[in-house]
Amino acid sequence: MKLVRRLRGPVAALLSGALAALLLTLSSAGDARAGQTALRAADPSVLRVGGTYVSVQSTGGxxxxxxxxxxxxxxxxxxxxxxxDTRNLGEVWAPEVVRDGGRYHVYFSAGRGNAHRMYVISSANPDSGYTGETQLALPDGKWAIDGTLFTFNGQRWFVWSGWAGDTNVEQNLYIARMSSPTTPTGARYVISQPRESWERVVGNPFINEGPEAIKDPNGQLHVVYSANGSWSDQYCLADLRLRAGGDPAYVWDWYKSNGCLFGSNRATMMAGWDPTLHVNGPGHHSFVLLDGDIGTSPPAGPRFPLMFHAVPKGTLYSWANRYWYTGSFCWWGNTTYRRANVPGPTTDTGWSLKFFE
Structure with missing residues (x-):
């Protein structure tokens, strides 16, 4: 790594990423439980506050x-x-912990059937003193899950997975501005729909969900999400990259990776990305950022902490067999995403991500 440290700019970044990939592959080879924790659970959400890691999970009603x-x-x-759930709201799914204005905000979906909506609770402390739940008044008021808050270029945004109407046809990714951590403002805007062949392997409905924002070394916004049905080992992570200077609310300013970036099936992986060795269906991840703030997103370098859920290879793939895993990721430069038959340029080149078990 001394050679890489002496270099500067994109060459150093690319060499760092390549060496990280090699070292991580070698270190995990032969370890069938690489990164597996004892937590049999789904949808990890983790942030770091100083030297303490804070996670939230749905459990025990x-x-x-x-x-x-x-x-x-x-x-x-x-x-x-x-x-x-003292008000018997129903199923409680995928809580997300965020820090904003010195307070912890936990967003979660609750409901039954087509009644799932997003809620938020808040506290000055990570593990006590939370307010009662407040339903977020998301634009259009449709079925919504997996929502989370982030700030980009001084504006708060909320991104989530939801339905266009009142029926379960497909799950899209939506974004809306927020005037505070609890108050959406303006319209909702679709930024991704599961329309590519590699994200339609398992459906009914076809799914984009679990969005997580991060900012790359150039300052461009990414939303990494889970595609394909979570009940299948086709579940995987893919990337949306906002073009330089783009508007997060304009769908054609977003460029989608041309395949899964973290998955267990070679046929759906983006060219140059390899499938997992030890797990099936990795998805619904958490970038472990300082204060959960994308303003603290890591620069180009060897690797950074990640958590995700998956099923160990050799185990029946089912929701009940999902575990939390610790992993890592690094930035991968000079990566071109391609698209066709849409407004705007057909290619966009910039940073992508590589994920490791």
Whole structure:
């Protein structure tokens, strides 16, 4: 790595990424449980506050927080219930923890059938003192899950997975401005629909979900999401990259990766990306960022912490067999995403991501 440190600019970044990929492949070879934690659960959401890692999960008819000094330590940390479904809202899915204005905000979906909507609770402390749930007044008021908040170029945004109408035809990714951590403002805008062949392998409905924002070394916005049905080992991660100077609310300013970037089936992987060795159906990830703030997104370099859920290879693929995994990712430069039959340029070249078990 001394050679890479002496270099500067894109060449150094690319060499760092390549060496990281090689080292991580060698270090994980032969380890059938690479990154697997003892937490049999789905949809990890993790951030770092100083030297403490904070996670939230849906459990016990509510939401629980764990705190530890490392991502590996979260599974053994005590789970402290911060919210219970006392109003019998229904299924509680995929809580997301965010810090904004010195407070913790946990967003989650609750409901039954087509009644799922997004809610938020808030506290000055990570594991106590949360407010009662407030339903987010998302534009159009349709079925919504997997929502999370981020700030980009001084504007708060909320991104989520939802339906265009009132029937379960497909799950799209939507974005809306927020005037505060609890108040959407203006319209919702679609930024991705599951229309590519590699994200329509398993459907009924076809799915884009689990969006997570991050900012690349050039300052461009990415939303990495899960595609294909979560009940299948075709579940995988893909990327949306906002063009330089683009408008997050304008769908044609977004460029989609040409395949899965983190998945277990070679046929759906983007060219140059390899399938997983030890897990099936990796998805619904969490970039483990300082304060959960994309303003602290890592620069180009060797690797950075990631959590995701997956099923160990050799195990029946089912929701009940999902575990939380610790992994890592690095930025991968000079990557071109291509598209056709849409407004605007057909290619966009910039940073992408590589993921490791």
């Amino acid at each position: 509510g939401i629980a927080v764990r705190q530890a000094s490392s991502t590996d330590g979260l599974a053994a940390a005590p789970a402290r219930q911060i919210w219970s």
